[in-house]
Each structure stands twice: as structure tokens, then as C-alpha cells.
Amino acid sequence: MENISVEEIMSEIKNSIRNNSDNIVDKERILYHIDDFLDYEDEEFIRQIYFSFMKREADADGLECHLSNMESKGASKKDTIRLLYHSEEAKSHNIRMLRLYNFMVSQNIDHILNKIKPIRRSTL
Numbered sequence: 001m002e003n004i005s006v007e008e009i010m011s012e013i014k015n016s017i018r019n020n021s022d023n024i025v026d027k028e029r030i031l032y033h034i035d036d037f038l039d040y041e042d043e044e045f046i047r048q049i050y051f052s053f054m055k056r057e058a059d060a061d062g063l064e065c066h067l068s069n070m071e072s073k074g075a076s077k078k079d080t081i082r083l084l085y086h087s088e089e090a091k092s093h094n095i096r097m098l099r100l101y102n103f104m105v106s107q108n109i110d111h112i113l114n115k116i117k118p119i120r121r122s123t124l
Helices: 006-021 042-054 060-071 077-085 100-123
Strands: 031-033 096-098
Touching: 042 060, 042 077, 060 077
Parallel strands: 031 096
Antiparallel strands: none
């Protein structure tokens, strides 16, 4: 059996999901990829998520709240996507996100690998 690193496995999984996401068609557009939103900035970013997840325009309070979280509290785009994706309103529309779960898993794996690497080096 060929020796393969965890990093190579994760890279293959990410590439497979990214390549296969283009082949999935849903007429009511309930399936999204995290990259569908990352090119938008500021208000347009928040508005696009609301329209996609909640199927409506962003209300003034929601828009202000999420912009404030990003600008003054340092919330990332992925944090904002994750927060809105897990809202009760988005859940009511049965929205599905490709790569959001994989992003969270790979973040955890990267964190674990960074802790393991110094241990491996020190035991060699």
C-alpha cells in the first residue's frame, strides 16, 4: 500500500468535492458552495447570503449587525456564512452547503496536525 500523508488525503477530498459540485443541479437552488459567496464584499456579501439562505432581502438590523461583526469584531466571511447557515430561518429552507462542513473539518485537522508536527520532530 502506498504511503500517503493526511495532507494529501485532505487535498484530494477537497479537490473531489470542488470538482463534483459543478455537476449537481438543483432547480430551486438550495445547494451552494462556500466559494459562491467569498468574492462579494461588505453589504453585497451579507445581502447575497440572505437572499440565498433566507430567500429574502436582508433587513436593516440584520445587515447592520453582521457588517458590524465583520468590521469591528473581526468576524471572517466564513464565520458569517456559518452563523447564517445555521440560523433557524435558513434551516427552514433546507439549504445545503458544500465545503462548509469540509472547511470546518479541515480547520480542525490543520489545528491537530500543527500540534502533532512538533511532537513528531521531537521524538525523531
